[in-house]
Amino acid sequence: MNNKQRWMGGVVLLGGGVLLAALLLKGKDEIDVQHQQFPDSSEQVDSAEDHPNSKLNSLTVDVATEKRLLEQQRRDREKSVAEQEARAAEFLAMQQQAEADAARKAAEEYAALNAHRLGQQSSDNIPPELVEDEKTKQKRLAEDKAAAQKKLEQQKAEQQKAHASTDTAKKEAEQKAALAKKKAEEQKAAEEKRKAAEKLKAAEAQKAADKKAAEHKAEEKRKADEKHKAEEAKKKAEAEKARKLLEGDDAKQWMVQVALAANEANxxxxxxxxxxxxxxxxxxxxxxxVRIMVGPSKNREAADATRKKIASDASLNMKSAWVNEWVPLDKRN
Structure with missing residues (x-):
């Protein structure tokens, strides 16, 4: 160790001694003050013998109170001594720690100086305190490294567990989303199928209605055609009948024309x-x-008699009837 290191160690020891002496003196002063405040009973007895008047006064002091005061003094002294001992022990520990730090620092400086001077560190020149501290340091570093590695592995395991939980939750969420999507697609397909079925049903119903309407229309047209044909046939039959009646065996016949109607209904x-x-x-x-005629008659006289009869009938109101000479169509020039 060099002079600087020795000087630092001496300063530390001197400071510790001064602090210890100050603590001891302070404890002694406190004990003296307590003795002054609470004198011993023997001193009180001597004082009572020297002063007879004060003896009478001291007899009135309660013995229990005196015992209590003495016990309190004893406890205070013990407490003060314990505090002083504790402070002394604390100071001693601080002094030992300071000495150890100074020795370690001196050894480190000495080792660094030798390493710088010789280019390498020699174990023979390193103080035993430094060697021991280096072993402790290596052990502590190894323990710290092991603890850090263990903590890292724990964190890694927790991260893997968290990732696994996240992946599981993500996978479950994806499965739920896929199921929901599939269900929505199935519902959509079912809805589209239902709409298509309803549309087809409506189209078939419309087609059936159109077919029924067409059939009804065709039936009405058929009935109208049949009715028209029947009316035409009836007209033709009546015309043929009239022709046969008018023509007869002779070429000339007589008819009484009572009216000329504007249409068939009239x-x-x-x-x-x-x-x-x-x-x-x-x-x-x-x-x-349309001519309406009554007859035929074989001669004009018979036809004229029929005309007069019709004209005289007020219920018929056909006074403008007249007699026509009727010639069948096939016999006309």
């Missing part, structure tokens, strides 16, 4: 009134209307 109404009276009625369509 002609039918007039013919119905005449038939109700028992007349034989014949209708003959022309370019100007």
């Amino acid at each position: 002609a039918d109404a007039i013919a119905a009134k005449l038939r109700a009276k028992g007349y034989k009625v014949t209708k003959s369509p022309t370019s100007k209307g």
Whole structure:
């Protein structure tokens, strides 16, 4: 060790001695102060013998109170001594720690100086304190490294566990999302299928309704055609009948024309009134209307008699009837 290190050690020892002496003196002063405040009972007895008047006063002091005061003094002294001993022990520990730090620092400086001077560190020149501290340091470093490695492994395991939990949760979420998507697609497909079925059903119903309407329309048209054909056949039959009646065996016949109707309906109404009276009625369509005639008669006189009879019948109101000479169509020039 060099002079600087020895000087530092001496300063530390001197400072420790001064502090210890100060603590001891302070404890002694406190004990003296307590003795002054609470004198011993022997001193009180001597004082009582020297002063008879004070003896009478001291007899009035309670013995229990005196014992209590003495016990309190004893406890205070013991407490003070214990505190002084504790402070002394603390100072001694501080002094030992300071000496150890100074010795370690001196050894480190000495080792660094030798290493710098010789280019390498020699174990023979290193003080035993430094060797021991180096072993402790290596052990501590190894323990710290092992603890750090263990902590790192624990953190890594926790991270792996957290990642595994996250992956599991993510996988479950993806599965739930896939199931929800599949369910939504199935519902969508079912809805589309239902709509398509409803649309097809509506189209079939519309088609059936259109078919029924077409059939109904065709049926009405067929009935109308049949009715028209029947009416045409009826008209043709009546015309043929009239032709046969008018033509007869002779080429010339006589008819009483009672009216010229504007249409077939009016002609039918007039013919119905005449038939109700028992007349034989014949209708003959022309370019100007439908002729309604009664007859035929074999001669003009018979036809004129029929005309007069019709004109005189007020219920028929056919006073403008006249007699026509009727020639069948196939015998006309």
